[in-house]
Amino acid sequence: MRDGAWVAELTRLLDLTGWPEGMRVIVREGRPYPGAQLRITDADGLRVTARAANSTRGQLPALELRHRRRPRAENRIRAANDTGLTNLHDPAQSQIWCATVALACDLVAWMQMLALTEHPARRWEPERLRTRLFTVPATLARTGRRRLLHLTEHHPWATTVTDASRGCAT
Template identity: 60%
Template sequence: DPTISRLISSLAGDADRAVAAIDAARAAARRMVWRRAGAAAPDHEIDHRRPLVVDVDATLVTAHSEKEQAAPTFKRGYGHHPLTAFVDHGQDGTGEPVGMLLRRGNAGSNTAADHITLIRSALRQLPADNQRGHRSGRSVLIRIDGAGSTHELLDWLTARRLSYSVGFGLPDHTPELLKKIPEGAWSPALDAEGEIRDGAWVTELTGLLNLSRWPAGMRVIARVERPHPGAQLRITDHDGNRVTAFATNTGPGGPGAQIAQLELRHRRRARCEDRIRAAKDTGLQNLPLHGFDQNRIWCAIVQLACELLAWTQMLGYPEHPARRWEPKRLRLRLFATAAGLARHARVLVAHLATGHPWTALVLAGRAAIADLLARPG
């Protein structure tokens, strides 16, 4: 649309100022939405055992034409390599973006400076009480894959007193280390429902590794699992089992702190992939403009769209399966509901089609949101 393109180009003339203004508006809206959502908000009754989770992950956005700062990617494609951050709404919801750092296609996956820049921006998006992890005993958890296991990033997270759970690369002599672990030190791993998973075990490797150069209090937990038939084994695999590990500064003891529970918490980082897929369904699949600053504005618009969807689900459908629906299903079932517009007493009224199978759900969600907005505070 030429009008939208002209507006984005105008904002890109001072992209830093425009993005800062958009981010400030997003943060203010988030504070109000979370306050209205009550028990459905992601920061409801958080503490160091049930923290607010911020997932950080990168993705590739292919460029099919020449765009500013597009470059070859590590997967032999061509485009950009943005770094994203999403607040996880847990198993009963989806998530919402709190940061998106547009980068060149050849940007590194584990560049600590980029991670720190993004996490700073993400923390500013949280309500003020949650911006510093030490407020209630590390009540904010930063969850990253192996790209987050750099000394600089973990030192920074530790200094900010933030909890972290990051993928961790094991040394080549891991099979020898695993042989030193007594059988009784292994615990069954848990599946997505929190039940014992057959063929998978977890144990702690902290005492067997030289972690002197890493932040104090860091623990390393390993998981072994029989890989699926035909999977390529790695040099760190042991006795035919796939071995993976992650590092965390969550201490032992208390509910939710058993190593199997911590490993399940880290593995749920995979939900970030769902959030990225939803973002690509909401405008991130391709960057439409040539200029880098123009596409930075576009990324801010994508975040706004994702947030509007997540907040609609959180406020309108807190206990309905619709809270977990992805954009494609929302469009098919709710947003495509036929309606006619009429004016009455200077008010524009939408008359929804009574024969549509999801009209009742649309009306229920609208009524729930209107009720929340009508309440004081």
């Protein structure tokens, strides 16, 4: 839990008749992350968020942290869907395709982390990467024992691809 954040359970203070048995209401108050835009409901620069959970075990900070991490998992699922994750007719085909998509997601994540360290493309979604970086026209040439990739110089994102490939080489 970050400094300056507080978590409390309000289950016993609320009338939860009509709610499923075992529901808990957990409230968190804390400063938004740096760069986050404040909402109209934020008071004194603090954001109050509440959630209902049916988790009967666990400490409040751990439950609240699990809840805050969920959007990251949903973003990764959305990115996997953009990369081509779909259900196929045969379970074996779906299993192979899911492994292929997971490999593609890993390659994109490593590329962004290692090759695009100082560029805004490090945080781009797969669709934007596909339309900007992965569509740069290029030719592959063989000379001696080397393979050279020649990028089209007039493409607006060619320098980014060149910088990324140099970042991978070092």
